Amino acid sequence: MSGHPDPRAEVWRPADATPRGGEDDVAGALGGSRLFEQPQYRAEAEAYRRFLAPPGPVALEVGFDHGHRLLSLAHADPAVRWVGLEVRERRVLALAERAPPNLLAWRADARTVLRRLTPPGRLNRVDVLFPTPWWDEGKRAKRQLLTPIFVADLAQALVPGGVALVATDVAPYFAHVQALFAGWQPAPLPRPAARPSQRHRRCLSAGVPTFWGAWRPPA
Ligand SMILES: C[S@@+](CC[C@H](N)C(=O)[O-])C[C@H]1O[C@@H](n2cnc3c(N)ncnc32)[C@H](O)[C@@H]1O
Numbered sequence: 001m002s003g004h005p006d007p008r009a010e011v012w013r014p015a016d017a018t019p020r021g022g023e024d025d026v027a028g029a030l031g032g033s034r035l036f037e038q039p040q041y042r043a044e045a046e047a048y049r050r051f052l053a054p055p056g057p058v059a060l061e062v063g064f065d066h067g068h069r070l071l072s073l074a075h076a077d078p079a080v081r082w083v084g085l086e087v088r089e090r091r092v093l094a095l096a097e098r099a100p101p102n103l104l105a106w107r108a109d110a111r112t113v114l115r116r117l118t119p120p121g122r123l124n125r126v127d128v129l130f131p132t133p134w135w136d137e138g139k140r141a142k143r144q145l146l147t148p149i150f151v152a153d154l155a156q157a158l159v160p161g162g163v164a165l166v167a168t169d170v171a172p173y174f175a176h177v178q179a180l181f182a183g184w185q186p187a188p189l190p191r192p193a194a195r196p197s198q199r200h201r202r203c204l205s206a207g208v209p210t211f212w213g214a215w216r217p218p219a
Helices: 039-052 068-076 089-098 110-117 137-143 148-157 171-180 198-206
Strands: 058-062 081-086 103-107 123-129 158-168 211-216
Touching: 039 081, 039 103, 039 110, 058 068, 058 110, 068 081, 068 089, 068 103, 081 089, 089 103, 110 148, 123 148, 148 158, 158 171, 171 211
Parallel strands: 058 081, 058 123, 081 103, 123 158
Antiparallel strands: 158 211
């Protein structure tokens, strides 16, 4: 027993097969994985590339939701440029209003951004905190974030020695994540943010155990 209040967390299992899409596509991505080639969205991809262009460290958080944690990281570490990706528009607009110049909040599917828009070896760190478990099997098959394909894209996007950080409160999801990163080097967990994420805060106050891992891509 993991001590999780939701009994589904005991029996979660990964999607059987991940839809592959074409060579460069992500099946089921928000708006389609070629969204940012469309004229009305192209400027967003260009803004991302401009944000990445200057030298210096870049960290990315996937699925920031309320963004409290990401905002605290960006304020604490102004020498790092932080990118936050979130598919929920209202959350993105709310964070963008408060973002300091070293934080780009962007409504984009992380799978598309890693696969199609991030120059290889550009990111120093990618944080995925409490990815949605998608209890419904059909949705999980389409939307599960941490899959072999996503982890391969992470390996491409990270600089050698860069770090992927993952946290979850779903014990079998963490076992799945550990298997996905089995060929990577375990790394120390980065310093905690001054403010925990919303989900982490809820787990802390409800006494729900959380599982954390950090890994560096294989050389
Ligand atoms: C369970 S919530 C966790 C939010 C936050 N990380 C936390 O710890 O409180 C997962 C978040 O990831 C976002 N999300 C899910 N799939 C995503 C994707 N492919 N790209 C970007 N964000 C995604 C969801 O909209 C949601 O806000």
